[in-house]
Amino acid sequence: MNEKYYWMExxxxxVTVGLTDEGKDELGNITFVSLPKVGDSLTKxxxxxxxxxxxxxxxxxxPVEGTVVAINEDAANDPSILNNSDKNSTWVAKIEK
Incomplete structure (x- = not known):
C-alpha cells in the first residue's frame, strides 16, 4: 500500500501510525482489523x-522499523472506529524506533 494511505506522527x-482518509476511501468501510502485539519487532x-x-x-x-509499544485497543475491539476521521481515535499502533 502506498505511503499516502497512512499518516505518521x-x-x-x-511513531504513531494511522490510516489516512484517502486510504480509508480506497478500502471502503472497515469491518475487521488485525493489529500487531505490543512488543512485536517490525521492519519496513x-x-x-x-x-x-x-x-x-x-x-x-x-512504515517504520522498531518495536510496537502500544496498539489501539478500541480499534481492535471495534474496527468500525477506523472509519472516522479523528486521529485521536483512529490511530492503529505506536512504534518506538
Whole structure:
C-alpha cells in the first residue's frame, strides 16, 4: 500500500501510525482489523496491520522499523472506529524506533 494511505506522527522516538482518509476511501468501510502485539519487532517489510473492508482486503506494511509499544485497543475491539476521521481515535499502533 502506498505511503499516502497512512499518516505518521513522531514524538520522542515513538511513531504513531494511522490510516489516512484517502486510504480509508480506497478500502471502503472497515469491518475487521488485525493489529500487531505490543512488543512485536517490525521492519519496513513486515505487515503492520491486516484490514478487511467493503472494497478490499489489505496487508499494510509498517512504515517504520522498531518495536510496537502500544496498539489501539478500541480499534481492535471495534474496527468500525477506523472509519472516522479523528486521529485521536483512529490511530492503529505506536512504534518506538
Amino acid at each position: 513522531e514524538n520522542n522516538g515513538v 517489510t513486515d505487515v503492520l496491520i491486516n484490514v478487511e473492508a467493503d472494497k478490499a482486503v489489505s496487508d499494510i506494511p509498517s
